[in-house]
Amino acid sequence: MNWATSEKPFKYAALSLTTFFILQVFLCVNLDKWVHPEPFESSQAGQLDPKIVSSLRAAALLSGYKVLVGHVFWIRVIQYYGDGSNGADHYAKLYDYCRLASDLNPQFLPVYTYGAAALAYQQNRMNEGVELLQKGILANPTVNNLKLMLAAMTYHNSEDYAKEIPFLEIQIAQGNAPTMLVNILANTYTKAGRIDDAIRLWRQILQTTDSDVQKYEASQKLKELYAIAKKNPSEKDKS
Amino acid sequence: MTTPSNLAIHIKGLSKTYKTGFWFKPKITHALNNLTLDVYEKEAFGLLGLNGAGKTTAIKIILGFLAPTAGSVQVLGGKISDREVRNQIGYLSELPYFSRQHTGRELLEYFGSLHGLSGSKLHRRVDEVLELVRMSKASREKVSGYSKGMLQRIGIGQALIGKPKLLICDEPMSGLDPVGYKEMRDIFIDLKKMGTTLFLNTHIMDEVERVCDRIGILHGGQLREVASVSDILQSSVHVDYWVDVDSQDASRLAGTPFQKSIAENGGVQITGSSLSETLNLLNQRQVKTKGLRPLSSVMEAYFLKSIAGQSSTESGRASK
């Protein structure tokens, strides 16, 4: 081929180029159905700084590493909740943090289970916990754990602990639940008057956990439960 | 365009203009100006010129790396863009650079495979070339450990791998030490004996004198001269000679039109003369000479005069 002196091959190349460019444009338009259009800006920053939210979303969406940013951001959420100094305002930003983490990584279930458990059971913000779970169920309709948790939370809200317990038990038995949920079940056993089950579960936690904080909590709970059991031996029969 | 069948390179009215600077204020440089030149098969042709004379530009146009602004080039009777033509050409660039991650053998195998060689044919040819360029021993070492001379030899090896009819070299002696220089020169002489057409772009006069049959002198993008080396060497081109004589004899040379200076120990520099004129002069004045050596080569003097615009042979724009 003589490109330097003849224009003929160039003409063929230009023709192929045009044809394939049109084809790729056509396919690109078709691919729009496949590529989900995503808003650049998060519609609800809530109590979070909108600048931080937008930069985070920009980093996630433009880099092509949305899930990675989601995972890393999730650690930030956990740090936020683990920092006692944030307890002064009752972890006011927790819900918005969880929502943003779930925006970035909608199929990452701990965001919903951990977030909802923390909001509903520990911070008594049942509505926000339920909303987060609902979002999780919509994004993951085939995941039963979230539905079980929603049911458990609904009974918890109406203080029907006996009905709440089976939902928590199934969820924990499936093995994917956060440790926090085991503590919640143990406490729910107590509330439902099932002291022996509560003692069994706290013992199990004490034996299996690596966390010193949790060990301390479990031993304290066991002391309280032994005292209740001693004072009221009939509790055993009740349970 | 029809050309004689014995032409290896046929250049007609070749010009190359570069535009540099900003688009609204372009600076135009004429690298080549209406170059017309024929190089015959099986000859060794040297293109001489100062830096920036347009030698490399001419080679790049011949090889298709640059498009000419005007004019045409035919190589081995065809166009350089033809695969078959390129298959018969070997090219060595100035200070050739290779991927440092390969051994000399691997490089030659790669370049050989680009010539369509494969299998045992390729390996045999690589061995032959390694032998020819005296690189057999170091062929399994990585190129990163090679000296400049070794790189140059691998460079010439890759140019020869396809058994080229025409070998084009751009400053092949550049950066070589005296040993490397001699080895390279010997390779060219061997190739010439084997009937390979050589097109050398150089400014080393000794190389031209010993290897080339004809030379062309390029200056400021224009071809000043084309002459045969033997004509130049036999020409009456004037060079300086240093004559060793006794101090008494030296005084006999005083006042001659060619005498330039007399040293205390009796040496005399005779300038602006040819060898025959110098010998005649010494004979006429009955000067006993202890030694005679030229202070510059004939080729160098010829070249310098040519670029200064004074042609000193009758050959002028000679053809073979």
Added chain:
Amino acid sequence: MRRIFCVAQFTFRELIRSNMLYIWFLSVVVFSALAFLLSILSFGEVQKIFMDLGLVGMEFSGLLVLILSLAVTYNTEFDQKAIYLQLAKPITRGEYLLGRVFGFFSIISLVIIGMGLFIAGLVTLVGGGQVPVLFVYSTLFLLIEMFVLTTLGLTFQMIGTSMVGVVLYTMFTIFLGHGMGQVDWLLNQKLAPTVKTMLRIVHFLLPNLEAFNLKDRIYDPNLVLGWTQWQEVLLYAFAYSFVVFLIGWINLEKREFM
């Protein structure tokens, strides 16, 4: 065809000996450590985290190898003029460019597939989990994406006049290519017609890398990945790469080697 293979083989050998596999090793270590750390801190879904981060690591190391290879070879081929000796041989510039594309792509594939196998092995052999078929599909999509980007990067190399320029063009295209989802979204908003036209041109000129981004949707229950989607994605990748390759080829043919 043989000459294309020779150039590809030569390029592959050149890159693999330029210590590109250290990048692979480094990526494996960094992303495994990151996955391990995140899985400890994140309260569950260890396998998912490992696979997510594994896929990120695969893409990241592939891109890193691509960008570094572009930089290294630009220096060798264009700055040091090694390309001269090759183009003087009986090989067309198109064959040379295609050989480079395949050479680059083979080392990038090696890095991606190697890391994929490592992650899959870790999940199944150490974690006792299962590798979903979508992980394999995501890897294939990554390879398709890398092919498009390799062609694009090498085309930039043929057009570019400096190593920095080539690297920057490629990196910007990667970012903008991933931003196509947002361009799609913007195109559905109320915008001035000129802005919309400009956006549409950008949309058609840049590669839609989100089309190959299966790694972010590996657990998406709404994901539909049938034969039609495969066909569309493959055809799009081929058409786009071909257009880009032709541009690179024409540029190389017209390029003046000063």
